[in-house]
Amino acid sequence: MSLPDPRQLERDCLTAWEHAFEPNPSAREKFYLTVAYPYPSGAMHVGHGRTYIVPDVIARFWRMRGREVLYPMAFHVTGAPVIGISKRIARGDEKAIRLYRDLYKVPQKTLEQFVDPLAIVRHFSEEYQRVMRACGLSIDWRRRFTTVDPQYSKFIEWQWKHLREGGHVTKGAHPVRYCPQCENPVGDHDLLEGDRAEIQKFVLIMFRWKDAFIPAATLRPETIYGVTNLWVNPRASYVRAIVDGAPWIVSREAAEKLSLQDHTVSIEGEIPGSALVNEKVSHRLCGEVPVLPASFVDPGMATGMVMSVPGHAPFDYIALRDLQSQGHYSHIQPVSLIRVPGYGDFPAKDAIERAGVKDQTDPRMEAITQEVYSAEFSQGKLREEFGGMTVREARESVGALLVARDGSKYMYEFDTRPVICRCGGQVFVKILHDQWFLTYSDPSWKAEVSAQIEKMVLVPPEVRAEFERTVGWLKDWACTRRVGLGTRLPWDPGWLIEPLSDSTIYMAYYTVAHHLKEFLPEELTPDVFDYIFCGQPCPDHPRKDMLAQMRKEFCYWYPYDYRFSAKDLISNHLTFQLFHHVAIFPPSCLPRGMVVFGMGLLNGAKMSSSKGNVFLLEDAVMEFGADTVRMFLVGSAEPWQDFDWRNELVQSTRKQIERFYNTIQESRTAPSEVAPIDRWLISRLQQHIQKTTQALEVFQTRQALQEAFYAIDADLKWHRRRIVPGTPGGGGVRELAHVWTRLMAPVIPFICERLWKEIGGEGLVSFADWPVPDQGKIDLNLELAEEMLLRLTEDLESIRKVIQITPRSLTICIAPAWKREIFAAVAGAADKTRVVKDIMGEERFRKKGKDAADAVRQCITHVHRLPPGLVEGYLAGNCDEREIFFSAIGFLEKEAGVPVTITDADAISHPRAKGALPLKPALILE
RNA sequence: GCGAGUGUGACUGAGAGGCCAAAAGUGACCGACUCAAGAUCGGUUCUCGCAGGAGUUCGCAGGUUCGAAUCCUGCCACUCGCACCA
Known part of the structure; x- marks a missing residue:
């Protein structure tokens, strides 16, 4: 079918x-x-x-x-x-x-x-x-x-x-990545290169030089007090430009950038970097300092002019040392400005000397800069003569002071470059105006959200x-x-x-x-x-x-x-x-x-339309059917896990639905007699109902399907195996069909809708009552009995696998009462390390001698390997091995393919009979 | 780089201190049925074993414990997010 x-x-x-x-x-x-x-x-x-x-x-x-x-x-x-x-x-x-x-x-x-x-x-x-x-x-x-x-x-x-x-919207200026060629802001996906670049906010410190300003760009305005000089790249090209009405000296690139950042800029003339070398500049907070040459200065970074704080910036320190080692500027001394635990007066110097850096071309300079920068930012404090604030505080307040009192401006720049637009042009930071913002940074708004998340x-x-x-x-x-x-x-x-x-x-x-x-x-x-x-x-x-x-x-x-x-x-x-x-x-x-x-x-690779690695849902539905697609998608992984679509797995899902369909169909013609194994099936079903329900309540669709489909399917397999031809029974599947169709309906609603109708369900299965486990139908003893039979068949299988004789008979030897006592003692023992001594201390066991000692040892491993439920049930006296095996003798003979005898282990003298343990009878195949 | 998460047998994926050589599914192999193939059904699928057992496995390296896939530490690999973009 x-x-x-x-x-x-x-x-x-x-x-x-x-x-x-x-x-x-x-x-x-x-x-x-x-x-x-x-x-x-x-x-x-x-x-x-x-x-x-x-x-x-x-x-x-x-x-x-x-x-x-x-x-x-x-x-x-x-x-x-x-x-x-x-x-x-x-x-x-x-x-x-x-x-x-x-x-x-x-x-x-x-x-x-x-x-x-x-x-x-x-x-x-x-x-x-x-x-x-x-x-x-x-x-x-x-x-x-x-x-x-x-x-x-x-x-x-x-x-x-x-x-x-509610005060959640404000208007303001906003720096964005901007491509002048496209005349548009660019998002991450519009970038050819530099998608990891972040926008940093520099403070421009306005040094006076003749009639003009030289804006040195820094991320660390608090270090103004430690400035000993400026750096200029002598090989770069600088310009004199009128910025917002005042003459500035900046790199050529910088002039263009400034015009995107709220400044009116007109270039008046060019000045080679070399012309600035040895010039004197001044600032209120550090006095007069010289401009010195340095190759590390990148004219493409911010203004192309930087201030030098050799006490605390490794690049500055090493550049100065390089110059001084050639005999220049020996009068310039670093200023000690910030105290940091683990460093002396001049952290930059310490870091460089520890690393053994030779000169400013050393590739480790970036890392050393980062090290000093983080240490000072997180743990540094300004010296008393500079106010004693933490670096964190000083950065804010000195920056604000410079902007308020000394004409400083902010300038935005990427932390890594280049940043290239898809059109091929270079991307700059532009300040957009009149931009509206949602004020997600608002601490009180955040607090409300956090409180909600908690609930x-x-x-x-x-x-x-x-x-x-x-x-x-x-x-x-x-x-x-x-x-x-x-x-x-x-x-x-x-x-x-x-x-x-x-x-x-x-x-x-x-x-x-x-x-x-x-x-x-x-x-x-x-x-x-x-x-x-x-x-x-x-x-x-x-x-x-x-x-x-x-x-x-x-x-x-x-x-x-x-x-x-x-x-x-x-x-x-x-x-x-x-x-x-x-x-x-x-x-x-x-x-x-x-x-x-x-x-x-x-097929193991990320699904992506742009790479063509996609499987269209509609094609999937056409090829496999909606139920199959659904069952695969909810069953292959839990919702929060990544899932992998593989056609072969989808194909097999379809076969499983077919098996389900056939089982339900066949249930309509199943016999109506109900044998113990049918009661077992229904007993197990109650637990599957419960587990499926619990899984769906917490969105575990995969887990739910394991229970609602595979676990029930496995039970049916055992159920089929247990039915001995010619004996009554098998009616359990009728009841099961009604439940199963409903358990599967959320996942495969199409086929379940059809089946529901065919097995005589009322209305649409989509609106049928979800099954509820019936405690009255749960029979744990019956389940224990089946578990014992299953274990016995497994033992039988593994023996048959290794022996080479063709057996003519099977004898099942049930463990004697005294072993049950030992088993109980072992299972109940609190201290597993002393259990042997305790048991052997008892007279009635000691007189059994070595047999008892062996049994204790065997029971210890045996008990650990059994499911706790089975041990408990057995100890509670709920399963009589002899009775269970006798009542299933027809099944056992079918399984073994030979006549089966059930006996007490101590009633026969066969050496293997001695190995019988509770819940694990000795099997003798001969 | 930063933050969050994940690494289990050929694959997908359960397991969260002793029921674990580790569920279930897939694939592969072997049987049954069939003229045959497919479908279906049954079995096997880490290694060794002519008696139900033993040995080695859960990213890598250590550690805690009578006992570790499970707990701790370090490392490695992968996935997602890092903003003006749906």
Whole structure:
């Protein structure tokens, strides 16, 4: 028997389910789960499939447990990517076209429409919905929306009004990576090189030179007091430029950079670096110092001029020493400025001498600089004459002082270079103005989020640390963009709200999304949302009843119970949405839990559309069937683990479903007699029900499947083996079939829907009652008895494997009573090291002599190797070996293939009989 | 580099101090059925053993313990995140 035609089966189910999963508030308890909605810019692959199928299994499970389950879906179309895609397609970019035409299988006609970015998201959101349906996802599609729907925009405007009123939005300047050629900020993925470069904030210290300023760039403004000279690269080219009205001397590169960072710059003339050597410059805080030449000065770094603090900066120290060793500048002495434990007056000197550095070209200089820098920053203190502050404090305050009193400016620069844009041009730091920020750095906002995280269920628990760390680490988030799709900032419509910032509380929107569609956007004023989501007084509105209805529905569903998402979103989306929730909703509506997913691999390699290493979900469903895809995806790894899609494993999953189908089908014609082995099957089943339930309650889909499928399957195998032809029994599978179909329904709903009908189940299995273990059907003694028989057959097998004779008979020798006493003594002994002495101390055992001593020793290892339950059951007198073996003698003879005799070990004189132990009879094959 | 996590037999992956040579699944091999193949069913799958046993394994190296895949320390490898990007 093979599976019914999958196309027909899937069609039937999809018809039956069409409107089945459209929950409304009811008297039942609710269960609301949401998944991060997709950005439909490409086709779904099996990795996406798991992201939505795992929650569906959970949804179906809770639905069967009687909850009103809400599993909604929408599409996130905000942002710039589709704009880039459509541009690339419009301009005939071969790579983009190949991706869409060949990999995503977009028909040529549709592809032509992709010059409109909205056409892309329209096409793929249709495709997503179609494929999600085909996968059997129990989604309430009435609530579907996209993030550019006008009603949704109204909702976002309302959200942002609140954020702003709550003081969570500020405006400011913001340094970004910027490509002057593209005239655009560049993100990580736009970089050819330098993606690890970070933006550092330098302080420019304005030294006076003749009528001009020489701005020396430093990350350590507090060391101004220890400056002995400046460094200039004599081979670099410098310019005199009017910066914000004052003449500055900086490297040529620096002049260009400054113009991107809020300065007006006009270059007046060139000055070779060498012309600055030996010039005198001065500053209020360090007096007059000379400019000296140094090759390590990089004209491409900041201003191309640096100040020299030889006492504390290894580069400065060694450069000075190099000059002095040639007999120059011997009057310059380092200034001791900072005390650090483990170093003398001049940490830079100590570090260099310890390392035995020869000159400034030594490759270890970077590391030594880092060492001194960290030591001074973390443990250093300024000397008393400079105020005695810690370096950490001084850096802040001296920097601020220099800016306030001495005309210092800030300048941004990358810590590593070069940074190259995809267009090939060099990337600079530019200061963007009028940028809006979400103030995630706000300590009181952070505190609220941390408090919320503490109350939440996080799955798996290991991610808690990462959430906590993310909250601590988040800085202000630039939340507006100039280009892309999305909602305009209500009070500053030149800006669009950026995608990670307009997708934080839409879980609330779902609760009433289907009703909101009935409203004109302009009807959805902020006070309407205030009423629905925050319980503010109901505004005067022509459709007050409807508003009241929505308020009721929101209150029923919210807060959501679980949010599901892949682990890469912890450090942004998942944490952001908590920030927004605590900012907007009352405590009763704050999220309860999150489940974080692992990533997907395809044949061991990372799945990646750009590398073409993807398997499309729709192809998978067509090839293997939706049930198979589902069962594989939830069964191959737990949700938070990475999973690996391998066709051969998927193929075998399909066979397992077939076996399941056949077993259930065959159960319909099973005999109706019920033998002890049937009671055993049903007894075991109760535990599988319990374990499956427990696993699903904590999202362990793989574990659940191990119990619900493989463990039951293994029991059935034993059950089949135990049935001796010609004897009554076998009816257990009938009862099992009813339970099994329901246990499997969340995972493979299509086939279970069909089977449920065929075995006479009421209604849809999707809404059938989840099985509940019946304690009355559990018979532990029966289970112990079967365990003993199983052990006996295993022993028998291993003996047969090593002997070479063909046996004619099997004798089973049961251990005598005195061995049972020893066994009990060993099992009950608290101190395992003394048990031999204790037992042999007893007269009745001692007179058995060596036999007893051997038995004790054997029992010690034996007891340890037995499952505790079996030992306990045996000691409680719940299994009589003789009775068990006698009643199964037909089975034992079938297994052994020879006549079986059961006897007491001390009733026969065969030497092997002596080896009999409790729960391990001696077997004699001869 | 920083932060979080993971390393188990051919592979996927359970196990979290004595039930452990280590579940389950896959693959491979051997049988049964079949003219045959496939499917299905049964068995084997670290090494040695003509009696149910013994030996060596759980990233590497040490340590704690009567006893370690499991606990501790160090190292190595891999995965994810490190922001204006979904």
